[in-house]
Amino acid sequence: MSERPLRILLSILGLDQHEAGAFAVARLLRDAGMEVIYLGRFGTPERIVDAALEEGVDVIGLSCHSWEYLYYLDELFELLAARGLDLPVVVGGSVLSGDDKREIEAKGVAATFGPGAGAEEIVARIRDLTATRGAA
Amino acid sequence: MNHRMTQSGIPLEPFYTAAHVVGEAVDTGEVPGEYPFTRGRLASPRRREAWIHQELSGEGTARRSNEQFRQLIARGARGIDVIGDAPTMSALDPDHPLARHAVGNTGVSLCRLQDFEELYADLPLDELTVSHSLPPGAYAIAALHRVAAQRGFAPSALRGSTILLPAYCEDCSYQIHMPYELRMRLALDSIEFAAREMPRFHAFLEDTYYISDGGLDAVEEMALGFVEIREIVRRLVARGVDIDSFAPRIAILVNCRMDFFEEIAKIRATRRIFARMMREEFGARDPRSWSCAITAHTSGLSLTLAQPVNNVARCALQGLALALAGVQAVEISCFDEAYRTPSHDAHMVSLRTQQIVQLEAGADRVADPLGGSYYVESLTDEMESRILAMVEKIESMGDLGELCDGGWFRELFQNAMTRRARAIEDKSEIQVGVNAFQLADEEDTLLRAASESKLEPCRERIDEIRLFKDRRDRGRVGEHFARLREAAAAPANLLPAIGDALEAELTQGEISGALRLGVGAPYDPLGMMEPPL
Numbered sequence: 001m002s003e004r005p006l007r008i009l010l011s012i013l014g015l016d017q018h019e020a021g022a023f024a025v026a027r028l029l030r031d032a033g034m035e036v037i038y039l040g041r042f043g044t045p046e047r048i049v050d051a052a053l054e055e056g057v058d059v060i061g062l063s064c065h066s067w068e069y070l071y072y073l074d075e076l077f078e079l080l081a082a083r084g085l086d087l088p089v090v091v092g093g094s095v096l097s098g099d100d101k102r103e104i105e106a107k108g109v110a111a112t113f114g115p116g117a118g119a120e121e122i123v124a125r126i127r128d129l130t131a132t133r134g135a136a
Numbered sequence: 137m138n139h140r141m142t143q144s145g146i147p148l149e150p151f152y153t154a155a156h157v158v159g160e161a162v163d164t165g166e167v168p169g170e171y172p173f174t175r176g177r178l179a180s181p182r183r184r185e186a187w188i189h190q191e192l193s194g195e196g197t198a199r200r201s202n203e204q205f206r207q208l209i210a211r212g213a214r215g216i217d218v219i220g221d222a223p224t225m226s227a228l229d230p231d232h233p234l235a236r237h238a239v240g241n242t243g244v245s246l247c248r249l250q251d252f253e254e255l256y257a258d259l260p261l262d263e264l265t266v267s268h269s270l271p272p273g274a275y276a277i278a279a280l281h282r283v284a285a286q287r288g289f290a291p292s293a294l295r296g297s298t299i300l301l302p303a304y305c306e307d308c309s310y311q312i313h314m315p316y317e318l319r320m321r322l323a324l325d326s327i328e329f330a331a332r333e334m335p336r337f338h339a340f341l342e343d344t345y346y347i348s349d350g351g352l353d354a355v356e357e358m359a360l361g362f363v364e365i366r367e368i369v370r371r372l373v374a375r376g377v378d379i380d381s382f383a384p385r386i387a388i389l390v391n392c393r394m395d396f397f398e399e400i401a402k403i404r405a406t407r408r409i410f411a412r413m414m415r416e417e418f419g420a421r422d423p424r425s426w427s428c429a430i431t432a433h434t435s436g437l438s439l440t441l442a443q444p445v446n447n448v449a450r451c452a453l454q455g456l457a458l459a460l461a462g463v464q465a466v467e468i469s470c471f472d473e474a475y476r477t478p479s480h481d482a483h484m485v486s487l488r489t490q491q492i493v494q495l496e497a498g499a500d501r502v503a504d505p506l507g508g509s510y511y512v513e514s515l516t517d518e519m520e521s522r523i524l525a526m527v528e529k530i531e532s533m534g535d536l537g538e539l540c541d542g543g544w545f546r547e548l549f550q551n552a553m554t555r556r557a558r559a560i561e562d563k564s565e566i567q568v569g570v571n572a573f574q575l576a577d578e579e580d581t582l583l584r585a586a587s588e589s590k591l592e593p594c595r596e597r598i599d600e601i602r603l604f605k606d607r608r609d610r611g612r613v614g615e616h617f618a619r620l621r622e623a624a625a626a627p628a629n630l631l632p633a634i635g636d637a638l639e640a641e642l643t644q645g646e647i648s649g650a651l652r653l654g655v656g657a658p659y660d661p662l663g664m665m666e667p668p669l
């Protein structure tokens with residue numbers, strides 16, 4: 001296994017302007033030794049997939065404070081498949097209810113983090129996800 | 137909450153005595169309604185009518201939102217506060233490619249004069265307070281002014297407010313992609329226009345709510361607010377505008393978090409700081425210029441997705457704090473706030489909470505009921521000195537525009553957000569149901585279904601706006617587009633040109649684009665749309 005730190009792309013989709021969660025997560029991932037490629041607000045599936053390819057990231061992270069992600073996720077998965085990218089997509093955000101988590105996990109989201117998810121939990125889940133893939 | 141200090145970090149004694157109070161409110165026998173207004177704007181209960189009860193509202197189309205307003209008014213609301221959806225709040229039209237999943241599901245979709253006509257339809261604009269949480273403010277003012285004229289209301293009768301957000305919006309929640317000087321210009325033009333045309337309207341509403349609800353503490357909230365107020369006042373005075381022509385209509389929209397006494401002290405300190413600043417530093421002579429109106433929203437950040445019924449208790453406490461602090465208008469966030477813009481049921485609970493605080497608990501029967509409390513007076517003094525120290529620190533660092541463009545505030549917001557996330561994680565800040573007394577997902581059912589209903593995006597609105605744009609008089613649109621572009625580069629007040637453009641069927645997105653082009657910025661900040669020519 002390489003010594004390279006994990007690279008996580010973080011973005012917020014559409015016109016969702018709330019960045020609070022994304023900042024906090026970016027910082028906690030960096031504190032855990034990961035590299036964060038912060039794409040910021042106004043993300044689109046195209047921009048995210050382009051950046052994921054260009055930056056060679058290990059995980060795509062989406063932060064949400066509106067419901068736009070629900071509609072963009074299908075587009076994102078289609079685009080990832082079309083470009084032959086098999087990357088775990090994780091979603092965290094203040095508006096993720098239990099039902100929303102189940103719905104998007106069924107669509108293929110690898111992990112979800114609702115409000116109140118702790119730093120350790122987030123870091124551990126992301127490490128797990130990438131480790132499982134590395135071993136596969 | 138840490139038991140030994142307030143949320144903003146003010147250390148606390150086990151109890152308070154006269155020895156802890158250094159400020160004037162107690163020593164000088166200050167009474168409510170007198171300078172420096174620590175104890176409130178007005179003294180007499182007869183003149184001091186209860187605060188305006190309003191609730192943040194707006195969803196889908198303007199017509200649907202108008203229905204919502206009328207229902208709220210029928211149930212006792214005394215003002216309305218319009219919230220736009222994400223495209224509206226970003227000054228983009230519904231047909232913008234990035235708006236496709238965001239139209240009407242987090243607020244009302246507004247982009248044309250016709251939308252404002254439908255929004256205000258049948259509302260008594262000469263009696264009702266119409267507040268607008270619609271940055272950059274200039275469009276709502278221009279639209280309200282035109283609609284009132286169409287319907288025969290004197291502009292001088294219009295009451296309400298708009299948020300302007302010139303300094304911090306690009307870094308916190310409401311990015312409209314305009315350069316600092318253009319944002320500031322729109323704010324100054326709006327205030328000057330309203331002072332002349334709509335003298336009862338609060339165009340100068342300093343919104344400290346949105347900057348603080350990312351995690352700033354109460355001291356930071358008010359320090360940033362005062363820095364922005366001071367810059368706007370200086371700029372208006374430098375234009376030759378008489379301070380007493382606009383200062384009586386300055387209002388501050390504050391946040392109200394869960395730290396009960398600190399929030400009350402913050403509001404009392406804010407009134408005192410404002411009064412001294414306006415009279416002693418800026419030389420305002422009209423006593424009405426010394427006492428600012430305070431309006432408040434209860435903190436959305438303090439409300440939780442987990443155990444939504446707990447939010448009802450939080451909102452009642454915050455409403456009580458605001459009543460005790462003495463404010464002019466209140467908006468209580470709703471129990472579904474963590475998930476969505478308020479549903480009909482959630483609106484009702486918040487409105488009824490306000491009515492119960494006022495009419496059953498009688499919290500506003502006397503002015504400043506906590507005045508003279510050793511603790512509250514001491515905390516008021518401490519808030520005042522900490523806010524002033526931070527204002528001085530920020531101003532000593534240089535020009536506000538340069539600080540904004542240089543990212544100083546952005547970093548402050550980021551740090552505050554991270555600090556807050558850590559405080560929840562390490563439990564130095566307790567949220568019942570989140571990091572204490574949690575319930576398993578399957579047990580957490582009370583009010584859950586009512587809190588988690590979703591709004592679908594209003595996709596038909598996108599087609600409607602596309603069709604509307606295609607059917608317009610292209611020559612007239614082009615002419616006004618060019619005129620706005622030129623106006624952005626010339627000194628005259630922009631509000632009349634914006635009003636004319638709205639009447640010529642230009643949209644907010646197009647007006648914003650023309651103004652951006654006029655100051656050398658790209659038409660579409662996201663690079664996805666072309667000018668309408």
